Each structure stands twice: as structure tokens, then as C-alpha cells.
Amino acid sequence: MTTTDQPRAEAIRAEVRAWLAEHWSPELTVRAWWKLLADSGWAYPTWPTEWYGKGFDADLAQVVRSEIAAAGALAPPHGIGQTMGAPVLLQFGSEDQRKRFLPRIATGEEAWCQFFSEPDAGSDLASLKTRAVRDGDEWIVNGQKVWNSGTLTSDRGVLPLRTDPNVPKHRGLSFFIIDVDQPGIEIRPIRQMNGEAHFNETFFTDARVRDADLIGGLNNGWAVTLATLANERSSYAAGADYGEGIAPGAKSGMLDLTCAEAVTRTRAAHKGETAFPLGDAKALIGLAREHGCLDDPSIRQRLMRLHSMSEAARLTALRAKAAAAAGRAPGPESSLGYIAGVHLARATRDLGLAILGAGGMLEGEDAPRHGSVAKMALTSLVHGIQGGTEQIQRNIVGERVLGLPKEPQVDRDVPFKDVLK
């Protein structure tokens, strides 16, 4: 933060602190607390003032978040609705769409999911085949999506669909918001190697979506999808964790518990295991000390390497912020930040396992750190895949930053129906 912002930041800090002292209580229900937070504007300070926000920049929003955490108050609802649904509605939605969807996202009454990837369309998302055919003031949807996080507990999903196969692939997509609870949608959980079933395959058979829930105009879905992906990537900061908070939406069963009960229940579900932080050299130093290998020269060297990598990532992020504050166009920092996050996740995994030795293979309450290092190691692979893969980020750096020749795209100007032949 620049020093000129400092007095404003301190004034905001004091204001949030006073508001929390007056309003926060662990005895409130999650529903009541999230509503209070949303109505106050402190839940999502970067959103515009007319839509639950304060119009703050990311630094001031961080001040608000850190005060909420320091007070021990429950954080605002956080999920795909808040990180992707709301920004896309604020950027592309009509007034009517914002009125219908934003209140239930801001208060956490609804959970949202993302229906983007398909078996043949992940990195090359514009090749998606799930199609929508118009039927009066609705569209009929058929096809399959995959890797859809949290769909079983979601109420709605963001869904790009093929609405015109007669034009090249990027030009025939439209972006919808769909109700998850309907007869034409079948959700099948996928079991992962860390034991969780975080994501699902989803089959659409004559499912229905309203024309009123088309976002950003017919066949303009690629622009809306790209904006959503940019919001997704920025929600995965370098080294960001893949932990579980109190999930929004009625299906998670938390809304009518008191905040204190919801926290206890969530901790019990994780059986005392707290997520092991990624890219945090201090946490690994603590682990090495606990396991008597802080004097091991090779461990010390790797700790120093991780610390240097995480400092370089932090400084790159600060450079990006400074460039944005000075009005300069985004540079390579966002792709570099993503790639740095992938390296930090892998280095944390490898060092954690090296420190624990065979103990790093154990899970459960008797395992070192209640199995949190083993869980982190098995989960760390998501970094480098979710939100677009590492290789795709490297392509972006190669083409847009280093000016290397673009990958050949033979299907770019071919009608999508002819690509399928």
C-alpha cells in the first residue's frame, strides 16, 4: 500500500473494528451474520456501493478482511458465486439479473458452481460441445460437463453453451446461469486420491435454462467466459490454499446453526486436521524443528530456497499492484504469479514429505500433524491444473510476453460443425 493511502487505511480499520465490536457475536446464526455483513458492505468491499460493496481497491479490502479475522468473526461466504458469479453479473449482467441473483450470493443463501470443462474441452474450452437449442423463452440443454466443484451442494451454475455450431468455435457460445435442481441434470461425484469427492461429472438431458438468464448477449459467451476465467485465476493467489471454510447455501446445512456451532462442526468434519499452508517457510521450519531435522544441511538449503521463492513471488505481486496503481496495463505478473504458486505448492509438498520421511504417508489423528502434511501433499497437485494449467500459462508467457510465434490454430476460422466432422 502506498503511504498516501495509509491514513485512509487506518480510518477504515478503526471503522470496521467499531462495527465488529457492535455487531459480531458467535451466537448469531450463520444466516443472520452473513446478512448483517452483506448489508454493511464489509463482506465484499471491492463491489460497488450500490451492490453490497464499498468500491474499495484490493489493498483496502485486505484491511477489512484482516480486521474480520482479528476479531475472530466468521468470514463472509466464499465460493464460486462470490468469486465468479457476482463479478460476471457486475460486469455483464442486466439490472434485472443483478437484482435477482446478487442478494442471495452476497448473503450466502445460495451456493453456485462452474459448469465449464468437458471431457474434450478443458484447456481448449472454446471447443465445448454441450449445446442449447431455443424453445420459446427457454433453451433446452444437452451434453456433459466434468470436474464441477461443489455441484452437489449448489443451487445454480455458470454455464457456457454452444448456441450456434455454424460459426467458428469462439463465436457460437452463449453464457447462462442455470438452476441445478431440475429433472434434466444428473450429478455423479468423482472420488479423488486425497479421499475427498470435491468435484463431479454432470450430465444434461433436455435440461432447461431461461432466456432471461442469458448473460452478456447471444453468442457473446466467449468474452463472458474469458472474464470469468480471469476472475477465477485472480482468486487463486500464489500459494493460496485449497481449504474448506463454512460453505454457503442451504444444502450445506450450516445457515441455521449459530456461527459457533458451524465452526465446531466444520472443524470436527476435518477431524482436528488444519490445512498445512503452502509456500510458508516458517511453517516448514516449525515442522523441521518438531521432527529434529532443522540441522540437516540439505533441509536447511531447501528451506532457504522455498523462502527465496516465496519472497520473489510476493515482490512480483507487489510490482503488479504498483503497475496497476500507476495505470499501466497488466504485464506478465499474473501468469508469473500463477506459475510461482505452482512451484511453491510443489516445493512445500516435497519439503514437507522430506521432513516427515515415512510419517508423511500416514493419515488420521495419530499421524504427524494429524495427517495434514500427507493431505496437503496429495492435494497440492490441483495447483497447475485448476483455473487453467501451468503449460497454458507458459504458452501465454511465451506468446504474449516473449513474443514467440503463436501456436498454430487450424480451427480458428472454421465453422464448429465442420471441425467435428
Ligand SMILES: Cc1cc2nc3c(=O)[nH]c(=O)nc-3n(C[C@H](O)[C@H](O)[C@H](O)COP(=O)(O)OP(=O)(O)OC[C@H]3O[C@@H](n4cnc5c(N)ncnc54)[C@H](O)[C@@H]3O)c2cc1C
Ligand atoms: C481442483 C480442481 C477443481 C476444478 N473445478 C472445476 C470446476 O468447478 N468447473 C469446471 O468446469 N472445471 C473445473 N476444473 C477443471 C479444470 O478447469 C481443467 O482440469 C483444466 O482447465 C484443464 O483441462 P483438462 O483437465 O481437460 O486438461 P487438458 O486440457 O486435456 O490438458 C491435458 C494436458 O495437456 C496440456 N495441454 C493442453 N493443451 C496444451 C497446449 N495448447 N500447450 C501445451 N500443453 C497443453 C495441459 O497443460 C495438461 O497438462 C477443476 C480442476 C481442478 C484440478
